[in-house]
Amino acid sequence: MNLLDYLITFGGIYLIYAAVMMKVKGEIIKSVINVLVSPNLDLDRIRDREGFIHYLWIRALGIGILAVVIGGFGIVGPKMKATFMLGMVLGYFVLLVWLGLVSAQARKKFLD
Numbered sequence: 001m002n003l004l005d006y007l008i009t010f011g012g013i014y015l016i017y018a019a020v021m022m023k024v025k026g027e028i029i030k031s032v033i034n035v036l037v038s039p040n041l042d043l044d045r046i047r048d049r050e051g052f053i054h055y056l057w058i059r060a061l062g063i064g065i066l067a068v069v070i071g072g073f074g075i076v077g078p079k080m081k082a083t084f085m086l087g088m089v090l091g092y093f094v095l096l097v098w099l100g101l102v103s104a105q106a107r108k109k110f111l112d
Helices: 003-025 030-036 049-079 082-110
Strands: none
Touching (some): 003 030, 003 049, 030 082, 049 082
């Protein structure tokens, strides 16, 4: 249990909140988009705002849920076996790869 696990968990919770806001209210939370898609993104450059929200909200929700699960297991991790901890490291890797893929695809589809 360390600070990084708490940060990942709370970051996941915030990402889930942002995904729900995108879906329910059609709001794009700029701080989340800066992390997921591109820093210093001008929201006016998005060609299809509704399509962007539709594309990104479910992916942001999935990444947020995965972050909460991984961070939560990391918080209770010291009580787990070494093989489980290896799974946690692989989970972090999968999360980062998925985040990179979603980011690249969203930039290509809606900004470039």
